[in-house]
Amino acid sequence: QKEVEQDPGPLSVPEGAIVSLNCTYSNSAFQYFMWYRQYSRKGPELLMYTYSSGNKEDGRFTAQVDKSSKYISLFIRDSQPSDSATYLCAMSATQGGKLIFGQGTELSVKP
């Protein structure tokens, strides 16, 4: 079993839809949770960074962490074609420590 599981998709939604992306994990030591966006043939770009459980909102993006369920989510409101990319969840047990990535979910937002 992988430490971090993420549905690879692909996920296709119409413009304006609310997108829900999720990851589950098995290591209860993880405390730092991140979401990255990666465009094709580019490096990942940090979108959201959350410590421990709770919600964090930044513009159209909301990150949720439920440590009791070992489940994290990223919601994208009013999705745009420019949001089309691969979204990677990542987590670590220590601050600045080794990141464990999910497989990434390929998202396509259709105009």
Add this chain to the structure above:
Amino acid sequence: GAVVSQHPSWVICKSGTSVKIECRSLDFQATTMFWYRQFPKQSLMLMATSNEGSKATYEQGVEKDKFLINHASLTLSTLTVTSAHPEDSSFYICSASAGGPGNEQFFGPGTRLTVL
């Protein structure tokens, strides 16, 4: 802020040759740099972690004599793929951490290596 560059962005080389990839933090001092490789439609796999002035720590299964990492300064780390073979063809991505409040890693744009 927090810009990380990589050079070259892509490289093609012959089997048996060595290739050096540079990773630079442009606007901050990176206490730690990480090297990843990524195969098509797969996630990032950590290869090694390097701290400035120290030997790199390699992940299990990564040959340290094949993938030489040098972190000579707080803004530069290099990865040299020695005696490259076609199976080394991949997307290599570095990241850098300044050790700030969240110790976030900021990623470079990646280097696509093709070994013929």
